[in-house]
Amino acid sequence: MKIYNTLTRQKQELTPIAKGELKMYACGPTVYNFIHIGNARPLCVFDVMRRYMEYQGWKVTFAQNFTDIDDKIINRANEEGVTFGEIAEKYIAEYWTDAKGMNICEATVHPKATENIGEIISIISALIEKGYAYEVDGDVYFSPSKFPEYGKLSHQPLEDLEAGARIMVGERKREPMDFALWKAAKPGEPYWDSPWGQGRPGWHIECSAMARRYLGTTIDIHCGGQDLIFPHHENEIAQSECCNNATFANYWMHNGYINVDNVKMSKSLGNFFTVRDVAEKYGYEPIRYLMISSHYRSPINYSVDVIEQCKASLVRLYTCRDSLDFALKNVAVESADSDDGTVMERLNARREQFIGAMEDDLNTADALAAVFDLVRDINISVIGADSSRALIAGAIALFDELTCVLGLVYNRQGADASAEVEALIEARTAARAAKNWAEADRIRDELKAMGIVLEDTAQGVKWQFRS
Numbered sequence: 001m002k003i004y005n006t007l008t009r010q011k012q013e014l015t016p017i018a019k020g021e022l023k024m025y026a027c028g029p030t031v032y033n034f035i036h037i038g039n040a041r042p043l044c045v046f047d048v049m050r051r052y053m054e055y056q057g058w059k060v061t062f063a064q065n066f067t068d069i070d071d072k073i074i075n076r077a078n079e080e081g082v083t084f085g086e087i088a089e090k091y092i093a094e095y096w097t098d099a100k101g102m103n104i105c106e107a108t109v110h111p112k113a114t115e116n117i118g119e120i121i122s123i124i125s126a127l128i129e130k131g132y133a134y135e136v137d138g139d140v141y142f143s144p145s146k147f148p149e150y151g152k153l154s155h156q157p158l159e160d161l162e163a164g165a166r167i168m169v170g171e172r173k174r175e176p177m178d179f180a181l182w183k184a185a186k187p188g189e190p191y192w193d194s195p196w197g198q199g200r201p202g203w204h205i206e207c208s209a210m211a212r213r214y215l216g217t218t219i220d221i222h223c224g225g226q227d228l229i230f231p232h233h234e235n236e237i238a239q240s241e242c243c244n245n246a247t248f249a250n251y252w253m254h255n256g257y258i259n260v261d262n263v264k265m266s267k268s269l270g271n272f273f274t275v276r277d278v279a280e281k282y283g284y285e286p287i288r289y290l291m292i293s294s295h296y297r298s299p300i301n302y303s304v305d306v307i308e309q310c311k312a313s314l315v316r317l318y319t320c321r322d323s324l325d326f327a328l329k330n331v332a333v334e335s336a337d338s339d340d341g342t343v344m345e346r347l348n349a350r351r352e353q354f355i356g357a358m359e360d361d362l363n364t365a366d367a368l369a370a371v372f373d374l375v376r377d378i379n380i381s382v383i384g385a386d387s388s389r390a391l392i393a394g395a396i397a398l399f400d401e402l403t404c405v406l407g408l409v410y411n412r413q414g415a416d417a418s419a420e421v422e423a424l425i426e427a428r429t430a431a432r433a434a435k436n437w438a439e440a441d442r443i444r445d446e447l448k449a450m451g452i453v454l455e456d457t458a459q460g461v462k463w464q465f466r467s
Contacts (some may be wrong), residue, residue, distance in 0.1 A: 001359045003221075004297060006252040007153055011361055014251065016220045021059045023215040024050065025249070026223040027207060027232070028110070029065040032092035034274040035098055037287065037302055038225065038258045038265055044291035045255050046223045047104045048406055052358050057403050063214045064107040065207060066092055068114050069200055076188060084190050088112075098275045101284035103407045111210045113201060117192045119209040120201045123243050124181045132242045133267045136172040138184030138197040144177045147238045153252060154230040161230070179235055181205045204235035205225075211236075212244065222235055222249035253362075256299045265302075268445065271304070278307065285411055286310040292364040293404060313372075316407050320375045321399055323383045328392045340391045343381045347398055350374035352403050364406065371402050405416075420451055425461050428454075 002011045016022050024047050028033050035043075053060050067073075068088035077084040099249050113120075122138055127133035133142045144150040158177065165176035173180075180202035185191035192196040201209075211219055217240075224233065233252065240248040240316075256266060262272035278287055289310040294300045350370050357366035382395045403409040424443055431439040444454060456459055 002361055003251060003253060006254050007249075012251070012357065014220075015056075017175045017218060017250070020057070020296050022053050022061070023219045024060060024062045024221045024223065025207070025211045025215055026222075027228055028062045028064040028066050029091075029095060030072060031088045031089060031095060031374055032072040034276050036093055036265070036272060036274050037278060040098075040102060040275050041098060041255050041258055041300070042223065042290045042297075043224050044288050044407070045296040045364075046100060046253070047450075048292055048364055049106065049221075049223070049253070049362055051405050051407060052362070061110070062107045062216060063109050063111065063210060065210050066095075066110060066112045067206065068092070068112045068188065070203065079097065079396050086443055087112075088114075094276075098279070098284070101279055102275070102288045103410045105407075107428050109214050113206040113210075113213060116182075116209050116213060117201065118403070119213045120205050121194050121245065123205060123209055123239065127181065127239060133181055134174070134391045135182075135196045136181075138199055139172060139180060140182035140196055141178040142181050142235070142239055142242075143175065144179070144235075145175060146236055147425045148315065149241070150238050151234065153234050156230070158437070179204060179231065180240065181403070183337075195203055202271070204232055205239060208236050208240040208248075209242070211248070212240065217244040217246045217248075219249045223251055223253040224255075226254045227466055229254055234338065234440075251330065253296075259299055259301045261303050262301055273302070278302075282307050282311060282464045285408070285410075286316055288407060289314055293368060295361075295363055295365050296363075314408070316372070316375060317403065318411065318412070320383075321396075321403075322376055322391060324378065324396045324399065327371065327383050327387065328389065328396065331389045331392060332386060340388055343391060344394050346381065347374060347377055347395060350377065351398060354405075358405070361395050367402075367406065371406070374402065375401065401407075421447065425454070429461065 001014045004010070004348050005012045008201075010465075024046070025409050026042060031041055048058050050062050052102050066088070069084060073084050075355075076168075078088045080087065103322060124133060127142060128135065128140065132146050133140055144161075151161055154161075162175075162177050167173060167176050172182075182194060182199050182205075183194070183202060185198045185200065189200070191200055211222070222236075223232065226275070229252075237248050260267065260273065263269060263271060265271055265273070275284075275287060288299065288306060290302065293310065340428055350373055353373065355369040356366050357370060358361040378395050378399065382391060387395075400409075425445055428440050428443040431443065447454060
C-alpha cells in the first residue's frame with residue numbers, strides 16, 4: 001500500500017516497524033462541546049484506514065485520545081457552574097453517541113490527558129534536563145530554536161514561522177516561538193502537583209505522552225486534520241524526538257478541510273454545524289458517506305444538495321442489498337448454474353478494483369466507484385436473472401465484504417424486526433385477499449411509519465427499510 005506522507009510530501013510504500021502490525025495514533029476531540037462536521041472527517045477517514053488494514057490481515061493498534069483538560073473546558077465549566085470533569089465526561093458521552101451513529105469503531109485505547117499526568121511530567125522533566133525546555137515561575141516552555149529540524153512537517157524554516165509569532169499577555173517565555181509544556185495554575189483552576197508547582201499540562205505535550213505510553217517511542221502512522229499540521233503536530237515531533245532520541249512517527253496522514261456551501265466552515269461566519277445537528281435532519285450514515293466520498297486529502301463541500309445526494313446514493317446501496325435478500329428468499333434455482341462461474345468471476349473483479357483504489361493512498365472515492373460498479377453488475381447479472389442460490393449468496397458475501405470495509409450499509413433491520421415486518425406483510429396480504437382494503441391500507445401506513453417501503457412484485461411483496 002502507498003500513502004502520501006506529509007513529512008516527505010510524496011507517496012511512499014507503507015512499511016511498518018513490525019511486519020504485519022501497524023501502530024496508529026489519531027488526535028481526538030477536546031471535549032467541551034458536541035463534535036462538528038469538521039471533526040467527523042478524520043473520524044470516518046481513519047476509521048476506514050484502520051478497517052482496511054485489518055481487512056488485509058494486519059494487526060492494528062489504534063490510539064485516539066480525549067483532551068479532557070483545556071482552557072475551553074475550564075471556561076465551559078465556569079459558565080455552567082460545574083467541575084471541568086463533569087463537562088469532559090458529559091461531552092465524551094455525547095461523542096460516543098455521534099461516533100456510534102456514524103459507525104466508528106472504538107479505538108484499541110482511548111486515553112485521556114488527565115489519566116497520563118505522570119507520563120507528561122516525566123517527558124517534561126527529561127526535556128528540561130536535556131536543555132530543550134526551561135521553567136519560569138511555574139510555567140515550563142519548550143525552545144524550538146534548539147531543535148534544528150523544527151518545521152520539517154509544515155515545510156517551513158524556523159525564521160519564517162517566527163515572523164508570525166508573538167508573546168501573549170501573561171506569557172513569560174524567552175522567544176516568541178517557545179510553547180508551553182506546563183502551565184502554572186491560576187486561582188480557581190484545576191491543577192496537579194509537579195516539580196514546578198501546581199499546574200496542568202499544555203495541549204501539545206499530552207499527545208506525545210499518550211503516544212509513547214500506549215504505542216512506543218516510534219509509531220507507524222500519526223493522523224489528523226490538516227489544520228493540526230502546525231503548530232500541534234510540529235510541536236509533537238519536536239518534544240517527542242528531543243526527549244526520546246528517536247523518530248516520532250514514520251508516516252503522517254492529514255485529511256483536507258470541509259467547506260460549507262463552498263466557504264470554509266467557521267463559527268464567525270455562522271456556517272458551523274455539529275454532527276448532531278446534521279444527523280437529526282438527515283441521519284448519521286449520510287454524514288459518513290459524505291466524509292469518504294472524496295479522496296481524504298481533497299477538500300469536501302457540505303451543503304443540503306450534497307447531503308441529499310449522499311442519501312440517494314445510500315438508497316441505491318440498500319436497494320441492491322435488500323433485493324439480494326429478496327432474491328435469495330424466493331430463489332427458483334437451487335443448484336449452481338453453468339454460467340455462475342463466469343458471473344462470479346466478473347463480480348470478483350470488482351474486489352480487485354476496490355483493493356487497487358484503497359492501496360493507492362486510501363482512495364475511498366474510487367473504492368466507492370468500484371462498489372457501485374458491483375451494484376450495477378449484481379442488478380444486471382444476479383437480481384435481473386434466474387440466478388442460483390449459490391450465486392446470490394456469493395454476491396451477498398462480496399457486497400457485505402466491501403461495504404463493511406467502508407463502514408456503510410449498517411442500518412439494515414435485524415432478525416427480530418424482520419420477523420415483525422414479515423408478519424405485518426402477511427396480514428396485509430390476507431386483508432387484500434379478503435378485499436378488506438381499509439385494513440390493508442392501515443397496515444401499509446403502519447409499515448411506512450416504521451420506515452418500511454413496500455413493492456408488490458410477481459414473486460411476492462418486496463420490502464425495504466429506509467432510515
